[in-house]
Amino acid sequence: MPVLSVRDLSIEYRTRRGPVQAVRDVTFDLEQGETIAIIGESGSGKTTLAVGLIRLSPRSARVTKGEIRYDDGKRAFDVLSLDAERLRRFRWADCAMVFQAALSAFNPVITIWEQFLDTGRAHGMSDKHKVHDRTRELLDLVHLDPKRVLTAYPHELSGGMRQRVLIAMALLLDPRIVILDEPTTALDILTQRAIIDLLRDLRARLGFSTIFISHDLSIAAELADRMLTMYAGRIVERASVEDLFYRPRHPYSVGLMRAVPRVSGALGSVASIPGSPPDLIRLPRGCSYYPRCPFHVEQCLEEDPPLLQVDTPQHEAACIRWEAVAAALGSDAEAPVAEKLA
Amino acid sequence: MTTLATTARRRDMALPGPLASAFEFLRMMSKKPVGLIGLIGVLFFLFLAYVAPLIVPLQDQVDVTAIYAKPSWAHPLGTDFQGRDVVNQIVYGGGDIITTAILAALFSTLIAITFGSIAATVGGRLDALILAITDVALTIPQLILLIVIAAIFRPSSFFALAVILALLQWPALLRQIRAQVLSLKERDFVEAARSLDLGLLHIIFREMLPNMRSYIVIHFIIAMTLAIYAQAAIMFLGLVPLSGKNWAIMLYFAYNQGALFFRDSFFYLMGPIMAIALFQLSLVWLASGLEDVFNPRLRS
Amino acid sequence: MTEPLIQLDRVSRTYTTPAGTITAVDDVSLSLGESETICIVGESGCGKTTTGRMLAGLLRPSSGRLLFEGADVWEKKGQDLARFRRAVQLVHQDPYASLNPTRTIAQTLAPPLAKHKKAHGRAARAAMISLLERVGLTPPTDFLLKYPHQLSGGQRQRVSIARALTVDPRVIVADEAVSMVDVSIRISLLDLLHNLATEFHVTTVLITHDLAVARYFGRIGRVAVMYLGKVVELANTEALVSDPAHPYSTALIAAIPEADPTITRTKKRVALKGAEVPSLLNLPPGCVFHPRCPLFEPGLCDVLVPQLGDLPGGRSVACHVALRERQPAAELLGVR
16 A cells, blocks of 8 residues: 555646646555655756655645645645644654755754754644753764754754754654655765765665655666656656666656766766656647657657656556667666666 | 737746836735835826826916915915915925936946946955045935035036035945945856957856846835935925925925915925925835835745 | 966965964875866865965965976956966856856856957857857757856856857866766766867866776876875876775775766775865874874874975876875985
8 A cells, every 4th residue: 555645746846937737647556654755856846846746835825736745654634625723733743854954944042952943843843851851862973973963053053964953854743755865866875875875774664755856867876766857847757766877768757867977887888868847838749858858759849748668567668759769778777777768 | 829918917037128117017016005106196296296287377476465275166275475386386396306316326327337346346455446536425324414515515506416415325236336336347248248258348248247137126216215305304494405396495484484384384384395295105114015026036 | 388377376365263274285286287277176174266366366375386498477457367367267066156157148248358359240140150060069059049048057167168169268166066967967067178189179177075086087197196285196097096096095095975876885995084174274294194194104204295296107196195105215315
């Protein structure tokens, strides 16, 4: 039984120029203990989706349709139907979010301890001592010294330390689901490594399910069980991590794989994706990836392709030309895409 | 692909410039009714002050039989103490005041921009000196100083009056300009202009100033309102040689010629007051509307 | 070896703060020839941006010299200095701040063309079109009348590069120029910068914290790894990536998460002692890396500051142990 089931979720923003369809018909399941990575670039809708899952979207955003079904075995409900009080209890206790560790994720004028206390109190932990004990426990888990961190102000901590604090804060109420928005972006290499190892460790110990949102393919490669690639507000491919990296079937996924240079191994034929993402207010008819796609045909303009099953039942791609993509990549199942296209 | 007209049609906001952008400007103003009303009001008064006198002939003859006549079709707002039509005087009364106000605002803006930019770009002791002078000027009670200066120098031309008025208003804008320039100095595109060796004047006037447009335009408008108040004050108090016609001088005469005591001379007194007040209000509302237009965050 | 085009000769940059003296860059020397591509990599606080800005002549070294065509830049005056300023251009990291938001692309490109190439009107327009084509913004006429907010991040960076090219620079320093740009178009920007070096003989320096980007960009050039203000290793990129000499470089390369599940989940990591980077106010004695270094030798590494020593293959490394281990034959033979 998946702990989170999202069906046909669509979110739009009101802007001066018209409504922006930031998220369109997103459907996916998150199983217990699983880690999903949602990969996309600017304009893909991934951040809108992430904040939309716990209904933290700004006022100008509206969910136009869909449902977000949460089911932990004991309770089941649609997150979108919750009233304010129950939503507050859902947030953090059932599903928590770790934001990017920029300074703006913190209140700059209070200490870290006070932030923990505030967070605990806001979500039903009224006993100060309980919050304190739990905070110390969590700070130990994330390898931070409570003595040093609790009395500090956010600007006194390094980026890596702030990220750890945010992770600890998210785990305050022992949630079942943790959503992380760009957890390693803007961090140094060694710090990224430490955070990735930490997340792996925490996941093993505490057993929560995870959703990563990122533009960084490598974090998906490190931690994800399954991946979704998003483009122009839609999910364009859904697969296990090996399938997506070694056997991508949507041209955008292929393009992404080719566009990321690696440090180890051969460089292969790395190349950028030409063009830019479409205008989300005036979406063209048919497949939104059409102008940038090397595999496109006339038929692609007729309608937005639905997710079609490719190769295996767990692998889907929103492309009517997926077979041509498969053929172009050849039969070597294990080699990375850039080498296959070299 | 896109021309400016297409851009305007597609409603992509570009900053004021050619015709298509003027269209866009009006559209943005109409989002906040206050701004649009202000704009219409200002345009109306400008028309009244500068265009109407070209159409309506001046009625300057003294008519002893019609002193303080009641409002009628011939004289919609009655007549003054010498039998002259009040409406006519209001038509002819705006030009001087508004011209002086525009000149005063222009001078104060120029002073503020020049010295504000210099203070921020040169820094050091020159900056400290300019700031000190500005602070002193800011703390002196403006109207009183104006009255004293007017009493001493008795400016007889509007140009001179404009200069005096300007001298009292530059401090506020100077500080704003200086602060803006200080922060813009550190921006990447200014650094790039320095690397490209484009020269200090180019950097100030072509790179930084366009980013301060909102401050400058809004200051200009507010400076105009302050100049009009100041003019009304010193002319009403009779501190300026009373030549020419304008609303403030009308007030002076109305007051001194006892218009307060006659019921029929009500409009002679209230006419110029309302003209000044409504023009000021239009200016202030226009400034308020412009604030929104200039705020990039309110655009798409 | 021909005369280097631009050189940093033992430059340092210090800042005095109420808390103490910060040494952002310590005794760094770098020689760059014409048409060369080089990357400066390191983590935050390592001094790479400061070094890049000193190279571009935007920051004055506290000690040491910046030499351009053999002459000390900070001794130059007037026309000579102006010529240097134009010869070395910086491309900034943030595409949203590097262009004047109140100016169209044409209005941004026009002033340097007018001032330095004396091109106005039609001639200027032709020059702009050719520049925009060169940086891959096609069709160029579409972009001339646009404002920066109407362009994407990648397009803005290209305009920045075009602007830098208006004065025919000899050196371009790109300070994290692709970090704020979408992943899928980074390669094309890097290719553009690379072409400037290979086709147009512009020496291109890329400053980045992303080793994968550095490897791709510097694939035919060199890379300098910096740590806490010092250059710890300088080598050909492929040599560094396949066989790093300095333990810090080794740790970095091992630590990078890769966009390939099999590689990244089985990669051997190098454990460093201590996760925290020492504060620049309080640098460790001897080799600044010694508190975290797996090769640490007491008595040597915490006492003596290692200098950049040459190794065979045109690389240099600042590590006592590495130098000793990799050059035993030379030592024995007394050749040094």
